[in-house]
Amino acid sequence: MNRLLRWFHQLGSPPYFDRFAARWAPWCHGIGLLVMAWGIWQGLFVAPADYQQGDSFRILYIHVPAAWMSLAVFALMALYAAIALVWRIKLCEILAMACAPIGAAFTVVTLATGSIWGKPMWGTWWDWDPRLTSELILLFLYLGVIGLYHAIDDRRAAARAAGLLAIVGVALLPVIRYSVDWWNSLHQGQTISLMGQSKMDASMLPPLWAMVVGTHVWFAGSLLARARADNLWREAGKDWVRKLGEAAR
Amino acid sequence: MSYREYVIAAYLVFAAMLAWDYVVPRVRIRQLIRAARLLAARRAAVQPDPAGELPR
Numbered sequence: 001m002n003r004l005l006r007w008f009h010q011l012g013s014p015p016y017f018d019r020f021a022a023r024w025a026p027w028c029h030g031i032g033l034l035v036m037a038w039g040i041w042q043g044l045f046v047a048p049a050d051y052q053q054g055d056s057f058r059i060l061y062i063h064v065p066a067a068w069m070s071l072a073v074f075a076l077m078a079l080y081a082a083i084a085l086v087w088r089i090k091l092c093e094i095l096a097m098a099c100a101p102i103g104a105a106f107t108v109v110t111l112a113t114g115s116i117w118g119k120p121m122w123g124t125w126w127d128w129d130p131r132l133t134s135e136l137i138l139l140f141l142y143l144g145v146i147g148l149y150h151a152i153d154d155r156r157a158a159a160r161a162a163g164l165l166a167i168v169g170v171a172l173l174p175v176i177r178y179s180v181d182w183w184n185s186l187h188q189g190q191t192i193s194l195m196g197q198s199k200m201d202a203s204m205l206p207p208l209w210a211m212v213v214g215t216h217v218w219f220a221g222s223l224l225a226r227a228r229a230d231n232l233w234r235e236a237g238k239d240w241v242r243k244l245g246e247a248a249r
Numbered sequence: 250m251s252y253r254e255y256v257i258a259a260y261l262v263f264a265a266m267l268a269w270d271y272v273v274p275r276v277r278i279r280q281l282i283r284a285a286r287l288l289a290a291r292r293a294a295v296q297p298d299p300a301g302e303l304p305r
Contacts, residue, residue, distance in 0.1 A: 054252055113263065117255065218267070236284065245285030248286055
């Protein structure tokens, strides 16, 4: 059997996944934090101030990566949930449910930092603008997934119900993405492009890309740590967990 | 730096989120491993001792 395929199958084993997550989560968090620290330092002290927004534009270095993560994590959660529903892979249920609190946290950061930026730039903390409102609905969807998962005693039934909500909720993602194009919006249109030419000056971009990479690596660490916790909770009482407890004495 | 208080507030929100995201799963894992250790200790304590079987 192909080594990669064998590793993938092994990862489905709860004790193997526990060892894998325990080993790699600290590395992901460490590397993610280092990359983000460099990005924040560059964003706060090296990148030039915006000629119109002054230094308030520096909030963008956390707002934009958090906003991208809030969408990407939801899409990943729905993907894991779909795989779990179709192939009944327990690890995918765990990973899908581990995505929800991290994605919710990134959504909170997006809304909070956007609001903090909006006060000096727009003159208001909040506006019922399509982009802002759809992002708020995304937060409610995340909270719905978390709530549903914890409301049902049977872990597997809970993950299936919450996963279904995540799959249905994916319909919101294009609405958030294109809300600034479809409706008149106070929120600015697309400024940064992965493929084409960005409207931001090149001197302002390196910290942003560092933050984008850093948040992704950090997310990988958080996903592993949270999935490990859920895996241990589901497997409580099993021999391998007991041995883990004995080894920790 | 212009708008300094807004920039600081935004970065503090981000730092608080990262701290929460880092701490919560680790605390949970520690609790679960501690619970596993206690369960193992309890099971070991109630296991019948073959030498100490009650006389009939």
